[in-house]
Amino acid sequence: MTKSAFIAIVGKPNVGKSTLLNALINKKVAIVSPKVQTTRYNITGVLTEGDNQFVFIDTPGMHKPIHQLGSIMDKGAENTLYDADVVCWVVDRPFHQSDERVLKRIEKSGLPVILVINKIDKLESKTHIDEIILSFIHRYDFKEVIPISALSQTHIDKLKEALTQYLIEGPHYFPDDEVTDQNDERRMAELIREKILYHTEEEVPHSVAVFIEHLEQNKELNTIDVNAVIIVERDSQKGILIGKNGERLKRIGTEARKDINRILNMKIHLTLWVKVKENWRNDPGSIERYGYGE
Numbered sequence: 138m139t140k141s142a143f144i145a146i147v148g149k150p151n152v153g154k155s156t157l158l159n160a161l162i163n164k165k166v167a168i169v170s171p172k173v174q175t176t177r178y179n180i181t182g183v184l185t186e187g188d189n190q191f192v193f194i195d196t197p198g199m200h201k202p203i204h205q206l207g208s209i210m211d212k213g214a215e216n217t218l219y220d221a222d223v224v225c226w227v228v229d230r231p232f233h234q235s236d237e238r239v240l241k242r243i244e245k246s247g248l249p250v251i252l253v254i255n256k257i258d259k260l261e262s263k264t265h266i267d268e269i270i271l272s273f274i275h276r277y278d279f280k281e282v283i284p285i286s287a288l289s290q291t292h293i294d295k296l297k298e299a300l301t302q303y304l305i306e307g308p309h310y311f312p313d314d315e316v317t318d319q320n321d322e323r324r325m326a327e328l329i330r331e332k333i334l335y336h337t338e339e340e341v342p343h344s345v346a347v348f349i350e351h352l353e354q355n356k357e358l359n360t361i362d363v364n365a366v367i368i369v370e371r372d373s374q375k376g377i378l379i380g381k382n383g384e385r386l387k388r389i390g391t392e393a394r395k396d397i398n399r400i401l402n403m404k405i406h407l408t409l410w411v412k413v414k415e416n417w418r419n420d421p422g423s424i425e426r427y428g429y430g431e
């Protein structure tokens with residue numbers, strides 16, 4: 138008998154939700170970066186093991202938004218809670234007032250929740266893990282508390298094991314060989330954005346949108362020609378992104394191409410264009426066009 142479960146992965150920005158998704162399905166379907174608010178929309182990662190299908194939904198970090206984009210992200214994360222069977226609430230430090238936002242929504246959902254303490258590779262001692270556990274444990278009736286390291290893939294199996302009890306008999310919702318709901322263009326645009334997140338600082342990474350404008354098979358070279366557009370909010374940001382003699386943009390392009398080649402198994406010829414669209418994060422039309430709409 139086939140079984141499946143929808144598992145929402147929620148928490149504050151930067152706690153390691155996307156790293157966890159990739160570790161759980163053992164494939165890179167969500168981009169990861171040291172910057173907050175890396176993930177901008179819900180990303181489905183599917184793991185099918187025989188009769189069991191786990192459908193993980195990675196979500197944008199829940200935060201108090203200051204732009205319309207942020208508001209869509211934050212709301213999108215909340216909405217996964219109303220469709221899920223079980224929740225993994227990922228944390229990486231003791232309870233703080235900023236966790237209230239997540240807690241309130243979890244309480245509203247009434248769902249079974251596993252508290253996932255991430256980044257234990259970074260914590261100095263067991264005392265520190267206990268301190269985090271103690272700060273959370275009385276705030277919700279957690280089904281389990283599981284300390285893990287998504288980065289070093291420690292105790293991922295334990296978490297998966299705990300999740301098997303939430304599988305429900307019924308059909309699989311995705312083909313058994315499918316790993317994500319995102320198409321190749323989306324994944325390419327995201328991998329390009331990931332490189333930008335690593336190579337820029339302060340407001341720039343948050344002001345960037347990436348979309349694929351054109352994609353065409355080049356039969357002679359046996360490659361795919363890809364034109365990607367990088368949107369920034371100001372001319373000064375365009376300058377930063379391009380860099381001296383175009384060096385930064387070139388590096389971003391090279392790294393993105395290598396990743397696309399390796400992860401999506403596509404040999405591409407990548408051309409990047411940088412355009413300015415002022416205040417796009419507050420413009421619903423632009424948000425939609427760049428692929429981050431509701």
Ligand SMILES: Nc1nc2c(ncn2[C@@H]2O[C@H](COP(=O)(O)OP(=O)(O)OP(=O)(O)O)[C@@H](O)[C@H]2O)c(=O)[nH]1
Nearest residue numbers: 150151152153154155156170174175176198287288
């Ligand atoms: N040391 C350590 N770092 C981790 C671990 N998991 C994630 N990180 C790092 O934490 C940072 C944030 O990881 P993400 O997976 O992008 O975090 P996120 O929760 O998806 O962030 P948003 O999408 O912005 O909400 C990255 O630099 C990761 O490499 C871990 O287990 N240990």
Ligand SMILES: [Mg+2]
Nearest residue numbers: 154155175176
């Ligand atoms: Mg993320």
